[in-house]
Amino acid sequence: MEVEVGNIVLPGNIVKEAESLAKENKKVVLGNGLRSDENEKVVVSKSGILCKRKNIFYVDSYQKRYIPAKNxxxxxxxxxxxxxxxxxxxxCSELASLPYLAFEGATKKNRPDINIGDLIYCKVMQSNPDLEPELVCVDSTGKKGNLGxxxxxxxxxxxxxxxxxxxxEKCTLLHLLSKxxxxxxxxxxxxxIWINSKNINxxxxxxxxxxxxxxxxxxxxKNLVDRFASELTGIN
Known part of the structure; x- marks a missing residue:
């Protein structure tokens, strides 16, 4: 059964839009709950709602335990x-590996100054059921961007x-808070989620x-952010 963005989907459903874009040689990224089969069809592997953000297709489903997916x-x-x-x-169920060389500018002699307990913002480079997830702290051009x-x-x-x-993209919360x-x-x-601002309060x-x-x-x-603004005035 073919499904569209916004539909409730079940395992085995086919995402025709993603398949068509790939055939037009457009970049398509398959996120959580989607996979490509041997016939190059995009198949749903998890129940939920089919979503799309830019060129990324994924299934939004309620889950407690994170299952790593590439990108x-x-x-x-x-x-x-x-x-x-x-x-x-x-x-997730096992530790992920992050090579020392997966940081911008890192070499065997110039290793990143990272210690046990530090927080790292990184990207899943490889996710395979038979191997531990592999992480990187650079984008496709070798730059750190906002990772690290x-x-x-x-x-x-x-x-x-x-x-x-x-x-x-429908959620305005972060944009409204930044104002x-x-x-x-x-x-x-x-x-x-990690956040930082001018003071702990x-x-x-x-x-x-x-x-x-x-x-x-x-x-x-908007109402939620209005309440935030009111409380913010009280603590500053």
Whole structure:
């Protein structure tokens, strides 16, 4: 059965739009809940809602445990170090490997200054059921972009659904919050969010507002941010 973006989908459904774009030699990225079969058809592997963001197709489904998928951007916690790798907790069933050379400008003699317990914003480079996930901290051009170590700030856990919601182009929350106060944010699709602002009270208020957004409809985000602005005035 063929399905379209916005439909509720089931395993085995075919995503014709993604398949057609690929045949036109346009770049298509398959995210969570989708795979390409031996006939080059894009097949749903998980129940949920079919979504699209730019050239990325994915299935939005409620899940507690993160399942790594190639090109996912995640927040990891450095668990241990070996001769050539950092081993990183990305909230899945096993540790992911992050090679020392997977950082911009890194060489065998010039290794990144990363320690156990540090937070890393990184991308899933490889995800295979038979191997541990592999991470990188550079984009396709070898540049770090917004990837790398997350210093200071506050990291908190949340549902994977909330991360997908605030990253959805229909959600105005992050844009509206930026009008009220300057802040930095890194949202990991593995159910972790890092934020940093001018002081800890503002950072905690930002965290609470973002968590509240999980059960707030898109059209009520303005009301949520108005309450944030009112509370912000009280603590500054």
């Amino acid at each position: 996912d951007t995640v927040i990891g916690i450095v668990h241990s170090k070996t001769l050539d790798f950092f081993w990183v907790d990305i909230n 170590e997350l210093k200071d700030g506050l990291m908190f856990s949340c549902t994977i659904n909330l991360v997908r919601k605030i990253l959805n 009220e106060c300057p802040y930095e944010i890194a949202a990991g699709i593995n159910g972790r 503002t950072t905690i208020l930002l965290r609470n507002t973002i968590l509240e957004a999980e059960y707030t409809p898109y059209h009520q985000m």
